[in-house]
Amino acid sequence: MTRILIDNVDYLLTVDQHDSVLEHASVVIEDTRIAAVGRADDIAARYSGSHFDRIIDGRRTLLMPGLVEAHVHLSEQLSRGLFPDSLTTRPWVFNWAKPFYAAVDEEAEHWSVLLACLEMIKTGTTCFLDMGSQNDAGITVQAAAQAGMRGITGRHAADVKPEVIPSYWTPEMVAHHFFRDADEALAALEVCVKRWNGYAEGRIRCWVNIEGKEPCSPELHRGARQLAEQLGVGTTYHIASSIEEARVSEQKYGLWPVERLERIGALGPNLVLAHVVAIKDHEIDLLARWGTKVAFCPGTSLKIAKGATRIGKYPEMLAAGVTVALGCDGVSAAGALDMTRQLYLAAGLFKDARMDAAMIPARQAIRMATIDGARALLWDDEIGSVEVGKRADLIFFDLNQVEWVPCNDPVQTLVYAASGSSVKHSIINGTLVMENRRVLTFDESEVIEQARRLTERVVARSGLKRSQIPITTSLYD
Ligand SMILES: [Zn+2]
Structure with missing residues (x-):
């Protein structure tokens, strides 16, 4: 011993x-x-x-x-500062992030994950929930294990292509990003969980993660949670991540995203929803009733204009007993993987927005970044305090x-x-x-050098330096 x-x-x-x-x-x-x-x-x-x-x-x-990061994209790490800071959520995702992710090859993903782990370790994060790798999840799993971190990852999955494929999405990217249907996606995710969950003496877990919202069918949203339950793990995805998404959902289905999830049988206690900025009061009750967790990413809200303080109801979620954890999201969405920034924002934003200094005390923000994060990650029996x-x-x-x-x-x-x-x-x-x-777990200077070298290659392949990439989108409208 x-x-x-x-x-x-x-x-x-x-x-x-x-x-x-x-x-x-x-x-x-x-x-x-x-x-x-x-x-x-x-x-x-x-x-x-x-x-x-x-x-x-x-x-x-x-x-x-150690701080618990409840929503991060480790494969986004080489994109810092690449996308303009004039994008809202949908063009950010569809026009910029997707082509970038598709350009992250296996070698780039390995060093991207190590670079992200370096930034997390340096700023006090000890455990993360990653949205999922772009290539074989084993690359993320092994790099994070090598870094000495604790965390959860998965395999990025979506199954609904837009009606018209935009000119800046290459065929390679479409093939990379979309499974044929929910069954095919779930089969791949099951293999991934069975292969990697519990790696490195249980330090690394693997979940049934999907992208969520428009690029995922109702069958995939529902199926991911059911498969996760069957495998004894969790699932996470993005939902209600912008007011535009909520409006489109209302137009198409007559419901905002969280209520629609409830209607299709997708809510449950082994589900972490990222963002959830566009939510109605009665939908908060649905989250509380189902024990569904929320990952609030205040830094992303500031950078891509989600409106956390204008339309967000995070203090109300906390009051209703919903577990609200904190996430940095990726470096293009928020800027940095420093959870102390999220602590500051979580404690400060609503005091100002509501002109009420009693909103989210410092002590509660610390809980959100530690024990509540652990609870969201279904790991509070082992970490978080x-x-x-x-x-x-x-x-x-x-x-x-x-x-x-x-x-x-x-x-x-x-x-x-x-x-x-x-x-x-x-x-x-x-x-x-x-x-x-x-x-102490890896050579910091090597990670920095490799990350610089590979960034050039990934950026060139992504095509994102072309000036004709639009900053608005009507995809999935
Ligand atoms: Zn995200």
Whole structure:
């Protein structure tokens, strides 16, 4: 057995049931799990004479559960800054993201995932829910496992082509993106889950993920959740991701997207819906009733004008008992995979929009980024808080960084002042993956060099530098 002592941290945010914050606390890790949590002097007395394989000095650090990223696209990482910042959701997805994703080949996907893992580890994320790989899911699974991360991925899937294929979608891209029908897609997803779920001693899971909304049939939405249930995993997809999507849904079916999902039998507790910005009050009750989870991506809402503060009802979802987790989405949608930005936005946006300072307190934003994220990912029995018996997924913030000085209240300082660049160490599944900001699981400079090299190739192949790519769309209207 390997035993590690994290000795005498200034603050420990446990994110337990009572949101307990301990001062001068220590944590003992045995192999992959947390064996003891308590006051530093109590732990010292209890373990006096015990052997530790390693002692990490916790002084001038804040220790907390690793951040849980509830909606990310690891295969989007090489696109940062490529799409114009004048796009709303539908042209963003249909005109830009799809051609980009189709150009991500296996080699590019491998390095894209490692680059994303590098950014996540550096900014305190220890677990992710990835929307799915563009190629064989094994590429994402193995790269994330190599990086030392915990996470869930799948295989990107859709089955409904638009009536008219746009001139900037190549035949190769269409073949790459769309299965013939729901049955064919579900068969491929089942193979993927059976092959990869539970990889790396269970650190990497594989779900029945689909793209969601217009490019997926009702059979695929419903079938993904049913297949997930049958396989004992979850599913996730995008829905109600813009007001335009909701309007088209109303025109075609007389219902907004969430109610339509309920009507076709697609809601359930093993489902994480990304965005859900266009929602009516009675649809919130449907989410609560079915135990369906939501991944709110505030950064994406800002960049592609989703209207989270104008039409979004995230505080109402929280009040109704819906599990609302936080996601960065991909780097083209939001800009960065830094969950501390999402913490800040989650706590701040609705205070301003509703002119009510009681909206989403800092403490609640922290829960959304940790234990609620773990709950959304169906993993809260193992991660999301610092409690005895849970897996040791822990991050340390460096309190000697200027943003942490003074620290009259660690909860507020974390949410309103800290950035991901003050994360000092990261432990995932009991293994130190970053120490003093140096990642130990892979060669950071190689990842950066390879990512630069492959970006040129992917961008050229995607055709997205051509000036005739439109910034509006009527696809799927
Ligand atoms: Zn997304």
